[in-house]
Amino acid sequence: MITSQTLGQGPGEPRRCFVVGPIGDPHAAHGSPEREAYEHHLGIFEQVIAPACEKYGISAVRADGIAHAGDINEQICRYVVDSELVIADVSGGNPNVMYELGLRHITGKPTIHVGEAGQLPFDIASIRTIRYQRTRSHLAGARKEIESALEAGLRDGFELLTPARVLRGLQTGDEPATVSEVGYDRKGEDENSPGLLDDFAVIEDGLDDMAADMEAITKTIETIGALTEQCGTEMLDLTQANAPMGARLAAVARYAETISAPAGELNVVAAAFAERMATLDSGVRAALGLIEMTPLDERGEGVEDFLEQLMSLDEAAQDGLAQIGDFGNSAGAMVRISRHLRKPVKEISVAVKELTSAISRMGEWAARARELAHGPTA
Template identity: 35%
Template sequence: MPEATLLRIFDSQTSASGTPLMNKLGSPTTMKAFVIGPIGDKDADDGSPARLAYEEGIQVFEEVIAPACIAFGLEAVRADMISQTGEIPEQIFRQLRDCPVVIADLTGANPNVMYELGLRHTTGRVTIQLGEKGRLPFDVAAIRTIMFKRTEAGIVQARKDLAKSLAANLDTGGDPVTATRIWFEASLPDLKVTNLESGKAADTASDEDAPGFLELLAEMETGMQSLTQTIVAAGSIVQDISVVCTEATASVRQATARGNGAATARLAVAELTAAKLNEQAARMEVVSGEFARTVDRVEPGIQYLLTRLSEEPDQLVATPDFPVQLKNLCDAAHSSIESSDAMRKNLIEIGKASRSLKRSCDRLALSFQRFSETSRRIADWSKLLDKLAPVSTNAEPTGP
C-alpha cells in the first residue's frame, strides 16, 4: 500500500472515531467492581512474603481483572485504592454489600479474603472467583472458579475467561451459591397464596403467576442499563483503536523521514499495529457478542411493553421516565450504526497494508458489523415508540 494511502487511512480513522458511540446518552455513572484478594505490603522488604503477596496481587489486578472490567465499562477497585476517609473495615463491608460486582482473587486462601467472600455470598449478587492453580482453598471447589497459571499465556487466558464470565453474569445477576439459597429460604414464611378470581388457595408449584406490568418494566430497565453500558464499552474500544492508529501514523512518518530502510520500518510498524489491534479485537468480540445476546433477551419484553403502553396510555403516568430512557437508547443506537459502519470500512482499508493487519482488522470489522446490525434492531424500537404519546424533548434524560 502506498505510504500516503496508509497515512490517510490512519488519519481518517483517528478523526472518524472522534464521535462517541453514546453521545445521545450523556455520561452515566461508571459501575464499580470491588476486588478482594491478597493485599500484602508494598513497603515490605524485597523478597519477603508480604512483598511477594503484594506483587502477585497487583499483577492479577492490573493484568487480568482491570482490563476485563474496562471492556464492560466497569471500574475495578481494591480496598487499598479507596481514597475516601473513614474506617477501612466499614468501607470494605459496604462495598461487599452494595457493589453490583465483586471479583475475588482466592490465591493463597487468605483468611480475610475468605471471610469477605462469605459475607458477599449472603447478598446473592454477582460474585466471580479466580485464583492460581494449586493455591486455592478446597472449600470453594464446588463453586465455579477461574483457575490460571502464573505464566504469560496463563495470564492472558485468565483475562479472557474473566471477560466471558462478566459477559455471562452482568445481565442475569448470576446464580446464587447453594449456601445463599438455603440462607434466604430459611427466612421465607410459609404462606398460602389465594387466587383472587376463584377465592381458593393457589398451588404455587403448578400455577406460577405470569410477570406483571411492573415486573416486565423493571426487567426492561435493567436490560436497557446493560445495553447502555455495552455501547459505552464499545465507545471506549473505538477510542483505544484511535490511539493505536494515531501512534501508527506518527511511527510511519518517522520511518519515512529516516529515508533508507523506510519500507522495512513501515512493515514493522504494521506488524506492531496488528498486534495492538488484536487486543482490541478480543475486547470487541466479547462486547459485540454480549450486545447481541442482551438484545435477544430483552427485545420481546420491550415490544410487549410498548404495545401495551400504546393500548393503555394511562400506564405512562406510572412510568414517565421509561419512554425517555428508551428514546435515549434508540438515539444512541442510531449514532452507533454510523460510527460502526465507518469503523468497519476504515478497518478493511487498513487491512490492505499487510497480512497481519488484514487478520486483525478482519476480526474487528466483523465485530463492528455485528454491533451495527444489533444497533439497527434497537433503532427500530423507535417505530413502536412513535405510537405512544409524544416524548417531551425538554425532559431531563435520566439514562437507563
C-alpha cells in the first residue's frame, strides 16, 4: 500500500497532480467537434478536477499548461511518471490517454480515474472510475467524489492497481497478487479482454507490420523505377529515329498506363504506413519513457530486442527514404511531359509526402533507442 507520503515532495513544498485526458483543439472553428471537445474537457478540469485538488493544497496541471520549453512528448512522459498524483479522464478511450495511463499504472503511484458515463473504455471498466454527466449537479457530485478519494488516500494511503502489483510480483519472483486480493471487481469482466501488457505487445506487432509496409513500398518503387527506365529507353530510341511527336506521346501514354497501378498501390501502402505511425507513436514514446526510467539491471529480456527493432526499422526506412526522395524529384518533372502522367504522379507525390513525415518520426524513435541501448554519443 502506498502511504500518503507519496504525494509530498518535502516539507513546505507544493504537491502536484498531472491531469491526463483528451485536450481537443482550442484553435478549431466554433461549433466543430474539436472545439467542443476542448471546451468540454477544459470545463471538467476547471470545474471538477482542479477545485478538488486545490482543497488539499495540490496543484493540478494539464499537458497544455506545461510552461517549460522542450519536446512536449518527453515532458508529458516525465510528468506522467514523476508526478505525485495523476487524475486521468478516460472518456472515449483516447489512444494517447490510454498509453499514458498504462505507463502511469506500471509506476504504482497514486492514480484516480474519472470518465463520462457511457464513454468508458471496456478494457479498464473494471477499475473503479468516478463517473460524471454533463450537468451542473453531476459535475458537482463528481468533484465531491474526487475530494473524498483524495481525503481517503491522504489519510489511509492509495492502493496499488493490478498492473503494478503484477509487475512487482514478477520482479521479486513472488506469485503476483490475485484479482480478489487487490479488490478487483470481476462483475462484467471478459477474460479475453486485453490488459496492459497486451497493449504494449501490440506495439511490437505494429512495428512488424510497419516493416512489412516498408518492404512493400520498396518493391513498388523498384517496379515503377524499372518501368520508368524502360520508357526512357523507348523515348531515346524514338528521338534518335526522329519519330513524330504523335509516336512519342503514345509512348508516354503507355508508360502512364503501366505505372498507374503501382502508383495507386504505393499511395495506399503509404497511407497505411502513415496511419500506423500515428497510432503507434504515442505508445512507442511511452514505452521508451518507461525503459528510460527502469535501471539497466531490472530491464526484461525483451527490452534489448525492442530497442534493436526500432533501430533496424529506422535503417531500412532511411534507405527507403533516399529512394523515395530521388523518385519524388523525378516525378515532379514528369508532370511537364504530358497530361497523361498527372494522375499517377499526383498519387506518387502524396505518398512521398506521407512517407517522409512518418519516417522522420521513426528516426526520433531510433535516436532515443540508441541512447537507451548504448548511452548518449558525444
